[in-house]
Amino acid sequence: MSLKTNNICLTAYPKGLPTPEHFEMTTTDVSPAGDGEITVRNHWMSVDPYMRGRMSGIKTYIEPFQIGEPLEGGAIGEVTHSGHKDFKVGDWVMTMLGWREMFTANVEDMRKVMLQKVDPNMLPAQAYLGVAGMPGLTAYAGLYKVAEFQPGETVLVSGAAGAVGSTVCQLAKADGATVIGIAGTDAKCKWLVAHGCDSAINYKTAENAANMTKAIRNAAPGGIDVYFENVGGIMLEAALNNMKIFGRMAVCGMISAYNDEAPVPGPSNLVQIVGKSLKVQGFIVSNYSKYALEYFAKLGPLMAAGKLVQQETVLEGLDKAPEAFLRLFSGDKQGKMLVKIT
Amino acid sequence: MSLKTNNICLTAYPKGLPTPEHFEMTTTDVSPAGDGEITVRNHWMSVDPYMRGRMSGIKTYIEPFQIGEPLEGGAIGEVTHSGHKDFKVGDWVMTMLGWREMFTANVEDMRKVMLQKVDPNMLPAQAYLGVAGMPGLTAYAGLYKVAEFQPGETVLVSGAAGAVGSTVCQLAKADGATVIGIAGTDAKCKWLVAHGCDSAINYKTAENAANMTKAIRNAAPGGIDVYFENVGGIMLEAALNNMKIFGRMAVCGMISAYNDEAPVPGPSNLVQIVGKSLKVQGFIVSNYSKYALEYFAKLGPLMAAGKLVQQETVLEGLDKAPEAFLRLFSGDKQGKMLVKIT
Numbered sequence: 001m002s003l004k005t006n007n008i009c010l011t012a013y014p015k016g017l018p019t020p021e022h023f024e025m026t027t028t029d030v031s032p033a034g035d036g037e038i039t040v041r042n043h044w045m046s047v048d049p050y051m052r053g054r055m056s057g058i059k060t061y062i063e064p065f066q067i068g069e070p071l072e073g074g075a076i077g078e079v080t081h082s083g084h085k086d087f088k089v090g091d092w093v094m095t096m097l098g099w100r101e102m103f104t105a106n107v108e109d110m111r112k113v114m115l116q117k118v119d120p121n122m123l124p125a126q127a128y129l130g131v132a133g134m135p136g137l138t139a140y141a142g143l144y145k146v147a148e149f150q151p152g153e154t155v156l157v158s159g160a161a162g163a164v165g166s167t168v169c170q171l172a173k174a175d176g177a178t179v180i181g182i183a184g185t186d187a188k189c190k191w192l193v194a195h196g197c198d199s200a201i202n203y204k205t206a207e208n209a210a211n212m213t214k215a216i217r218n219a220a221p222g223g224i225d226v227y228f229e230n231v232g233g234i235m236l237e238a239a240l241n242n243m244k245i246f247g248r249m250a251v252c253g254m255i256s257a258y259n260d261e262a263p264v265p266g267p268s269n270l271v272q273i274v275g276k277s278l279k280v281q282g283f284i285v286s287n288y289s290k291y292a293l294e295y296f297a298k299l300g301p302l303m304a305a306g307k308l309v310q311q312e313t314v315l316e317g318l319d320k321a322p323e324a325f326l327r328l329f330s331g332d333k334q335g336k337m338l339v340k341i342t
Numbered sequence: 343m344s345l346k347t348n349n350i351c352l353t354a355y356p357k358g359l360p361t362p363e364h365f366e367m368t369t370t371d372v373s374p375a376g377d378g379e380i381t382v383r384n385h386w387m388s389v390d391p392y393m394r395g396r397m398s399g400i401k402t403y404i405e406p407f408q409i410g411e412p413l414e415g416g417a418i419g420e421v422t423h424s425g426h427k428d429f430k431v432g433d434w435v436m437t438m439l440g441w442r443e444m445f446t447a448n449v450e451d452m453r454k455v456m457l458q459k460v461d462p463n464m465l466p467a468q469a470y471l472g473v474a475g476m477p478g479l480t481a482y483a484g485l486y487k488v489a490e491f492q493p494g495e496t497v498l499v500s501g502a503a504g505a506v507g508s509t510v511c512q513l514a515k516a517d518g519a520t521v522i523g524i525a526g527t528d529a530k531c532k533w534l535v536a537h538g539c540d541s542a543i544n545y546k547t548a549e550n551a552a553n554m555t556k557a558i559r560n561a562a563p564g565g566i567d568v569y570f571e572n573v574g575g576i577m578l579e580a581a582l583n584n585m586k587i588f589g590r591m592a593v594c595g596m597i598s599a600y601n602d603e604a605p606v607p608g609p610s611n612l613v614q615i616v617g618k619s620l621k622v623q624g625f626i627v628s629n630y631s632k633y634a635l636e637y638f639a640k641l642g643p644l645m646a647a648g649k650l651v652q653q654e655t656v657l658e659g660l661d662k663a664p665e666a667f668l669r670l671f672s673g674d675k676q677g678k679m680l681v682k683i684t
Contacts, residue, residue: 053617060617061587232613245403254613265607271574271596273624275395275402280622282615 003030003039005102007070008321013057016261017329022055023322026070030102032081037106038093039081042341045098045318046074046129047325048163049230052258061284071099074134075341076118076125092118094128101318101341123303130163130336131310132299134285139167139228140295141288142250146281147226149248151175154220156239159230160197161188161311163336164252168228170196170308171298177226180219182212182235184331191311191334203235209267212238223247232256237267243276251282259329311335345372345381347444349412350663355399358603359671364397365664368412372444374423379448380435381423384683387440387660388416388471389667390505391572394600403626413441416476417683418460418467434460436470443660443683465645472505472678473652474641476627481509481570482637483630484592488623489568491590493517496562498581501572502539503530503653505678506594510570512538512650513640519568522561524554524577526673533653533676545577551609554580565589574598579609585618593624601671653677 007026014022033039051073054065065071075098079091084107087093096114097103107115118128130136142164143149155172159165160181172179173196181192181200189200199219206212216224216238223244229236232254239249257264273280302308313333315324318341327333349368356364375381393415396407407413417440421433426449429435438456439445449457460470472478484506485491497514501507502523514521515538523534523542531542541561548554558566558580565586571578574596581591599606615622644650655675657666660683669675 061619236612251615253616257613260610263610266609266612268602268605268607270578270608271599273593273622274595274626276624277403277626277629278624280615282618282620284616284619287619 003032003102004028005030005100006318007100008318009068009070010055010065012067013064014055014259017259018052018055018322018326020322020326025319026068030104033083033104035083036108037083037104038079038087039102039104040077040093040095040097041080041102042075042077042098042100044076044126044129045321045339045341046134047321047328047337047339048073048135049253049255049258049328051325052329070097072096073098074114074129075099076128077102087117092120092125094118094133099318099321126312126314126336126338126340127310129338130312131167131303131308132296135163135336136167136299137288137292137295138164138252138285139171140298141285141291142228142252142283143168143171143226145288145291146283147228147248147250149175149177149226152177153225154178154180154222154244155226155228156180156182156216156220156224156242157197157228157230158182158203158235158239159253159255160192160200161185161334162230163310165228165230166192166195166311166335167308170302172196172226173198174302174307178220180216180224182231188334195309195311196307206238209234209237209241213241216242226250228252230255233264234267237269240267240269240272240278243272243278245276247276247278249278249280251280255329312338314338314340316340345374345444346370347372347442348660349442350660351410351412352397352407354409355406356397356601359601360394360397360664360668362664362668367661368410372446375425375446377425378450379425379446380421380429381444381446382419382435382437382439383422383444384417384419384440384442386418386468386471387663387681387683388476389663389670389679389681390415390477391595391597391600391670393667394671412439414438415440416456416471417441418462418470419444429459434462434467436460436475441660441663468654468656468678468680468682469652471680472654473509473645473650474638477505477678478509478641479630479634479637480506480594480627481513482640483627483633484570484594484625485510485513485568487630487633488625489570489590489592491517491519491568494519495567496520496522496564496586497568497570498522498524498558498562498566498584499539499570499572500524500545500577500581501595501597502534502542503527503676504572505652507570507572508534508537508653508677509650512644514538514568515540516644516649520562522558522566524573530676537651537653538649548580551576551579551583555583558584568592570594572597574608575606576609579611582609582611582614582620585614585620587618589618589620591620591622593622597671654680656680656682658682
């Protein structure tokens with residue numbers, strides 16, 4: 001039996017904003033699962049901002065992608081062949097072997113990175129790539145463990161309409177917070193106000209840090225206890241201006257900087273970190289996996305009650321994966337960006 | 343009986359670097375202590391970088407100084423008249439009523455801010471303004487409580503030759519750290535290497551963030567666990583480039599920014615806060631006063647063993663106080679800057 005898969009590979013490490021030319025589709029053979037292996041047909045894959053870091057050719061907390069090799073990322077698929085006693089044909093699994101239609105891989109090797117059975121009858125399969133997966137746990141860990149959010153506090157979220165940000169907003173609201181979201185279109189802001197935000201600011205109409213500072217002040221005259229940072233730049237500067245004494249910032253990402261070709265200066269008001277006794281803490285979700293069960297215990301009732309919903313933008317076909325990824329940076333999507341592979 | 347005191351007052355809120363014209367000496371009457379009051383003759387006063395913030399006319403975590411009123415700050419003096427049962431003539435006290443030769447004040451009012459008996463036989467009186475006072479506790483709290491320093495880690499200190507920085511270096515070294523100090527003259531660097539630092543970098547020869555980054559990397563090829571920040575600007579940028587994953591920064595001050603007339607952009611590499619999971623935390627010593635006894639228990643044996651020494655620059659006469667203060671920013675001093683009043 002001969003199996004074939006299409007894969008998306010990088011043609012070169014992009015400098016600045018990646019373009020479609022940085023990606024190519026390849027076709028390779030897939031051997032059916034041998035001993036200790038499983039073969040998986042992917043149904044869904046995730047694109048996430050952190051992947052940009054792995055496209056720079058530089059080792060950070062994780063290895064860079066290799067030119068000409070299939071990219072990697074969260075994916076949900078179905079087992080089609082099994083050579084391992086823990087998996088049977090028809091099982092659904094979450095792996096980090098996205099950006100391809102099909103693969104065969106060693107179970108123990110995958111377990112070192114990510115291999116988890118999921119139940120598509122309990123939740124829509126793609127939810128495991130969003131609110132019930134890595135972005136959801138990122139939101140939970142950042143809000144509760146890093147920023148030490150306390151019920152009833154005032155929370156500011158940048159990138160609020162994204163997969164992580166929208167989960168932060170809804171979790172905080174469910175715990176009685178006053179929530180202010182920042183997003184890039186009026187449509188996103190409208191969605192946010194309908195889903196957990198007391199108010200939402202369209203940063204494209206605020207234009208600069210001074211206007212952002214005022215817009216946040218209008219939304220939260222008493223100041224901000226917790227800032228959940230996904231964006232950086234003028235968002236960070238405006239947030240600093242509005243933090244309360246002893247405020248905390250969970251720094252999840254700074255998407256505004258990911259495609260900078262030359263260094264772009266940071267905020268001029270970092271000295272407020274001293275005067276306001278702020279804690280500014282970066283984090284990577286993989287260091288918080290021990291809180292997954294705690295998060296899922298919170299997630300279930302909130303989803304059942306309709307207090308935590310996943311908004312999605314879905315592109316169909318593996319060939320659309322580069323476009324899906326690039327739209328993370330243009331902002332041309334709503335909620336969790338997904339690719340439906342088959 | 344008529345008592346007179348000279349005082350140093352602010353003539354205007356400075357924009358940018360203060361000059362001698364921003365200060366004036368006034369002479370006022372002092373009534374001998376009435377009921378509930380004490381009269382104190384100051385012998386020593388402290389000048390500290392944080393005072394610049396109170397000269398801006400803006401309320402931060404503390405009220406601004408008032409134009410035409412005596413400035414305030416740490417001082418050590420002797421009780422000359424007492425109307426309060428807890429104090430007798432000849433007692434030595436530490437108060438926040440510096441920048442004046444003499445004063446009468448209500449004991450309960452002073453206790454709300456700072457009023458503490460000190461023993462000039464146990465330590466030189468001026469040590470209570472340095473290593474055994476607020477700067478010393480600042481060093482201890484920042485290193486152990488904010489940055490969560492663990493014995494044996496690698497510690498980088500900016501403003502290392504100052505009152506706080508030099509204490510941080512010596513405390514860390516006593517706990518087996520590898521310590522790298524950053525200071526502004528070769529003489530300061532030489533003192534640092536003789537007092538706790540494994541190596542010292544003269545930032546004036548490093549010139550820019552790229553050179554500072556290299557100088558730190560040469561001194562600590564394995565990276566930095568703890569950065570004790572007194573300076574900001576290119577020091578912060580270079581420190582970020584050298585932090586280890588899970589590194590911590592105690593942000594005590596950013597003296598490079600205190601006299602900025604216009605906003606100066608911050609470092610371009612803040613995104614490393616995410617990739618390295620850094621904690622960057624500002625603090626104000628007054629929120630750590632509960633650790634004073636714990637610190638003094640550590641301080642005593644270290645001072646007795648000569649492992650923690652206070653380097654001082656002393657100017658004589660209250661009229662020299664403005665000059666002493668301004669030399670904090672020019673860097674023209676070694677160690678703790680003090681004014682001997684009488």
